[in-house]
Amino acid sequence: MYTLYHHPFCPHSRFIRLVLGEYGLDLRLVEERVWERREAFLALNPAATTPVLIAEGFPPIPGAPVIAEYVDEAHGLDAGDRRLLPTSTAERVEVRRLMAWFNEKFFEEAxxxxxxxxxxxxxxxxxxxxxxxxxxxxxxxKVNVRYHLSYIGWLAKTRNYLAGDRLTYADLAAAAHLSAIDYLGDVPWSEDDAAKSWYARVKSRPSFRPLLSEWLAGVPASRTYVDLDF
Amino acid sequence: MYTLYHHPFCPHSRFIRLVLGEYGLDLRLVEERVWERREAFLALNPAATTPVLIAEGFPPIPGAPVIAEYVDEAHGLDAGDRRLLPTSTAERVEVRRLMAWFNEKFFEEAxxxxxxxxxxxxxxxxxxxxxxxxxxxxxxxKVNVRYHLSYIGWLAKTRNYLAGDRLTYADLAAAAHLSAIDYLGDVPWSEDDAAKSWYARVKSRPSFRPLLSEWLAGVPASRTYVDLDF
Structure with a gap:
């Protein structure tokens, strides 16, 4: 049983929820509002960011990239060909490159x-x-979302999934960030069919369902947010 | 033989040079001025950031965190107890946490x-x-440098190296970022003895020498930059 300190609309937290969901790992969620700088939370993660994963018997594991590496080391082998960080060197480089692209660049810019x-x-x-x-x-x-969407579309056109043949961390990171702003209606899906149909595939996975049930009082979800056939 | 696209004062590039230096790996350096957005470089790394590592037979490996994981997978085992990313889960979490702290937070803030x-x-x-x-x-x-320096001092007082008993990626990342701004005289060493004596130890390693020989026309190095006993 894991515990995740998260925020329902924190894109990095969403990424980790998808990862744990794909591996079928049980998860208890604790909502953290990082801007309140709660002391007990700062003791878990001095960087004061979500997500932080608590695994029994280990020190707190802070930050999506560190958690993703931990989960791969703890559960990757058992997942066999459903492993989200593939085993060959070239594939690992490409998955990590794209994971960083979305978790750093897309995050910062969009x-x-x-x-x-x-x-x-x-x-x-x-x-x-x-x-x-x-x-x-x-x-x-919003301008930045458009260029990222066309990069995703280009990747989805040349490959089955963003980093290659199979679903990886790269897809889950991209979809997590997109899902948070799709709630707000800030993804111009009509501009890129390839990106849209890739996202429809990822969004229809069972791991995605918990995210789509996150609603925010006072901010209605966009028309496309829950619809699997948007 | 590796090739590294870098800038002599890019802190992330300095970190990778230290890593490769510790493992005794041969390296050819190519200076890249990322702001010129050279097309051939963008083809290597669309994120347009240094460093990018070229390993024969592999696609380009962009970004310090991705390179660090690659180097661990390619050379970590051979390094035995000089491995820079230790083998136990708890240690790997702590090293990656601190590596991200310096490569992301210290980078962004200082x-x-x-x-x-x-x-x-x-x-x-x-x-x-x-x-x-x-x-x-x-x-x-400069205000941010001071709080980071005191965090480093706190870690160095409670442990032998920043992440534990031995030299790891955490030390090399911290020292790389510090070295770039130490050239400019922007590290108030007198404010933290523990941080200073930890840095003196890391700085006197042979892997550090190539960094200390980087000088910039028109910008003289600070008094402390080269001095191993500053």
Whole structure:
């Protein structure tokens, strides 16, 4: 049994939930609002970021990339050909490259500004940076979503899944970040058919269901969020 | 024989040079100015960041974290008890946590703004964001250096090396980022004796020598940069 300190709309937390879901691992979720800088949470992760995974008998495991490596080492072999980080060197490089692309670049340029402006800031006090969303930040982030979507479309056209033949961490990372902003209606799916049909495939996996049931009081989900045939 | 696309003052590139140096691996260096967005380089790494490692027979390996995992998988076992990513789960978590701390948090808050303002901007054209350093950015980054230095000091006081008993990726990442800004004189060593004596130990390793020989025309090195007994 794992415990995950997360936020329902934190894209990195969503990625780890998908990973654990794919491996069928039991999970208890604890919602953390990192901007409140709760002392007990800072003791778990001085970087004050979600997600943090608690595995019995181990020190806390903070941050999506560190958790992903841990899960591969603890459960990858047992997963056989459903392993999410493949075994060959070239494939591992490509999966890690794309995982970093989404968890760092897409996060910084698109998912983090949109989620921060439109979701987190609703819950933050004024001292913590709360308030109405900043239109210029949202505008820039939405422009960035379009170029990322066309990169995803290009990968999905040349390969079966983003990093190759099979589902990997790369798909789950990309889909996790997209899902958080898709809730907000910030993904222009009509602009890229290949990206859209790849996402429809990933979204219809059972591991995705818990994410799609996350709703936020006061912020209605977009028309496409739950629809598997959007 | 490896080839590394790097910049002499890119902290992530310095980290990988230290790693390869510790393992005694031969390396050819190619300087890349990422802000010029050279097309052939973008084909190697669409994220347009250094470092990128070229290993014969493999696709390009971009980004310090991906390279570090690759090097561990390719050379870690052979290194025996000099392995830089230890074998036990708890140690691997701690080393990866600290490696991410320095490569992400220290980079974002301290080393990247200082290196960008004081070094990269000298070489950038005005269109690329070149020009004189921004005093407010440098001031904020210098404040951040102090809290990071005291965290390093705290770790160095409670352990032999930053992540435990032995030298690991955590030490090399921290030292790489510090070395880039130490060149500029931006590390207030006198504020933390434990951090200073840990850094003196790491800096005196043979793997460090090539970094200390990097000098920049027009920007003299600080008094402490080369001195092993600063």
């Amino acid at each position: 998912s983090n500004p949109l989620v921060t402006e439109r979701i987190y800031k609703r819950f933050m006090s004024e001292d913590n940076g709360g308030g109405p969303p900043a239109p210029d930040i949202m505008r820039a982030a | 080393s990247n703004p200082l290196v960008t303002e004081r070094i990269y901007k000298r070489f950038m054209s005005e269109d690329n964001g070149g020009g004189p350093p921004a005093p407010d950015i440098m001031r904020a980054a």
